[in-house]
Amino acid sequence: MTKAHSATGPYQQFILPLLKQYNVANQCALDFGCGVGRYAFPLAGYFKKVIGVDTAETMRRIGRQEAQKRGLNSVEFLDSAEFYSRPLQCDFIYSTHVFQHLENQDEIAKIIERFKEVLRGYAYLHFDTRPKDYAYVLKYLLPDLFLPKTKKRGMRRVRRDVQKLRDMFSECGFQIVKEFNPGTEFHYFFLRHL
Ligand SMILES: C[S@@+](CC[C@H](N)C(=O)[O-])C[C@H]1O[C@@H](n2cnc3c(N)ncnc32)[C@H](O)[C@@H]1O
Structure with missing residues (x-):
């Protein structure tokens, strides 16, 4: 490396x-x-x-x-x-730099559920939570065929709704200890699960 x-x-x-x-x-x-x-x-x-x-x-x-x-x-x-x-x-x-590339919210929920089984301590997880502006929404709707490589599904960064993430964490029994850079492409959640 x-x-x-x-x-x-x-x-x-x-x-x-x-x-x-x-x-x-x-x-x-x-x-x-x-x-x-x-x-x-x-x-x-x-x-x-x-x-x-x-x-x-x-x-x-x-x-x-x-x-x-x-x-x-x-x-x-x-x-x-x-x-x-x-x-x-x-x-x-x-x-x-992982959850931002996953299109399917259910897949993320499944992974977080597994984290809950595995974790006795803290997690530090990165998401992109920038607001979804019109340009983003439009690009999100277009099929891959019309998009440059970095914007195609699997490569592009999927923006998440902050409140939905917070709800998912609390439903899974995670306590949000701290958030870093909320509302940006480098939003990190520092979570606790005992
Ligand atoms: C952009 S890379 C980031 C790698 C590393 N976290 C880093 O910062 O150097 C994203 C990685 O996530 C992996 N990945 C994507 N979906 C995954 C999943 N559902 N489970 C485990 N790994 C996954 C990809 O194979 C890829 O290696």
Whole structure:
């Protein structure tokens, strides 16, 4: 992983201070939609075990190779089926740049339900909650055929209604401890579930 791809900087600036401030237990963290492990590796400096979950086999393979290169056997990569079927218990769940690409709100609800089963501690989750202006609504309605690559379904960033997210978290029994940058493309929810 090149320096440009490393997320050590944002990890130290935003995540580590929260882990310390809230005295998050250090047994296990889960990085949902981990990609090649940009955050999973820095998290391994704090947690004894880090589980990266990603649907893309290529991402998991590159992540495993990187873990091997770093001599880190505390970082494990799971696919989606394993995420749902394995008995997991985590002190911290992190997810960035993932939920914004999921079109289906029911899929997000299913993932959050699973987080609820797995988590005994805190979660730090990223969503895009910018208001939906006319240009956005229009683009959202157009079929992929008429859209540039970055705006097609699966690639584009889906804006979420903040109140719906808050309701979903509270229905699942999560307490919202803090929100960072609400109403922006980098809206992070810091949640607690005991
Ligand atoms: C834009 S990348 C972000 C990767 C990583 N979080 C980072 O910031 O470097 C989004 C990742 O989410 C994964 N992903 C998408 N849907 C997923 C799902 N339902 N479950 C797990 N991973 C998913 C994709 O395969 C991709 O690797």
